[in-house]
Amino acid sequence: VPKLKIENLHVNVEGKEILKGVNLEINGGEVHAIMGPNGTGKSTLASALMGHPKYEVTSGSVTLDGEDVLEMEVDERARKGLFLAMQYPSEISGVTNSDFLRTAINAKRGEGNEISLMKFIRKMDEKMAMLNMDESFAHRYLNEGFSGGEKKRNEILQMMMLEPRIAILDEIDSGLDIDALKVVAKGVNSMLGPNLGVLIITHYQRLLNYIKPDFVHVFMQGRIVKSGGPELAERLEAEGYDWIKEELGIED
Numbered sequence: 001v002p003k004l005k006i007e008n009l010h011v012n013v014e015g016k017e018i019l020k021g022v023n024l025e026i027n028g029g030e031v032h033a034i035m036g037p038n039g040t041g042k043s044t045l046a047s048a049l050m051g052h053p054k055y056e057v058t059s060g061s062v063t064l065d066g067e068d069v070l071e072m073e074v075d076e077r078a079r080k081g082l083f084l085a086m087q088y089p090s091e092i093s094g095v096t097n098s099d100f101l102r103t104a105i106n107a108k109r110g111e112g113n114e115i116s117l118m119k120f121i122r123k124m125d126e127k128m129a130m131l132n133m134d135e136s137f138a139h140r141y142l143n144e145g146f147s148g149g150e151k152k153r154n155e156i157l158q159m160m161m162l163e164p165r166i167a168i169l170d171e172i173d174s175g176l177d178i179d180a181l182k183v184v185a186k187g188v189n190s191m192l193g194p195n196l197g198v199l200i201i202t203h204y205q206r207l208l209n210y211i212k213p214d215f216v217h218v219f220m221q222g223r224i225v226k227s228g229g230p231e232l233a234e235r236l237e238a239e240g241y242d243w244i245k246e247e248l249g250i251e252d
């Protein structure tokens with residue numbers, strides 16, 4: 001069972017401290033949600049965990065199954081089972097979706113253990129069908145000309161194909177209409193189980209009606225300031241964040 005442990009994580013972006021002591025533990029079988037106002041560092045946390053070079057860890061630790069994640073190269077993190085569905089996925093011209101995915105899967109499986117083309121195609125067809133994605137998406141260049149909603153579905157397709165151990169989903173619900181939201185949630189829910197821990201980053205409680213979190217964390221000013229169960233998300237939806245600021249004496 002996977003275990004991701006983040007302790008007192010501090011991260012600078014361009015010399016400015018954005019994360020100011022994040023503590024969070026995610027175990028296999030758990031769904032965690034991070035909610036918080038814009039610009040408080042939620043995506044920074046996701047990028048820092050994946051090893052984006054712009055995000056400089058100044059102190060703290062991150063371990064996956066006891067291994068030091070911060071010492072790992074970006075591709076090694078992916079091989080160990082960390083996955084990020086990005087808030088703003090990039091377009092890669094000249095690389096088809098299917099080529100990208102097969103390369104990523106085989107990089108993870110390692111030399112001599114590549115997935116057969118038949119198995120790959122069958123798996124991709126099955127997952128795309130579950131996400132209501134047209135077959136043509138397999139052969140289109142990665143995210144090029146995809147609508148916002150199509151990009152989000154494609155991020156979930158990547159997750160379903162790569163079968164990560166810890167998945168971070170950064171605003172996977174933004175820009176989705178209710179039908180697309182349900183499809184995306186169905187894909188995520190089909191993956192849930194003891195071998196997967198999920199971190200959902202979202203602005204809105206809506207997604208959490210479809211993917212049930214076990215834990216909800218409020219993120220403000222570069223750290224988790226409050227944690228609770230699903231009822232916390234409902235209160236945030238109804239009342240906003242002001243009551244938390246008052247409760248904690250936070251000024252903005």
Ligand code: ADP
Nearest residue numbers: 013014018037038039040041042043044045054
């Ligand atoms: P959130 O995801 O909570 O909306 P972000 O993590 O995207 O917040 O941003 C937090 C702060 O860090 C913002 O002030 C943002 O401008 C800054 N920041 C994040 N990433 C970068 C970057 N790549 N370059 C410059 N500033 C950044």
Ligand code: MG
Nearest residue numbers: 037038039043
């Ligand atoms: Mg934002």
Ligand code: MG
Nearest residue numbers: 042043044087
């Ligand atoms: Mg963000």
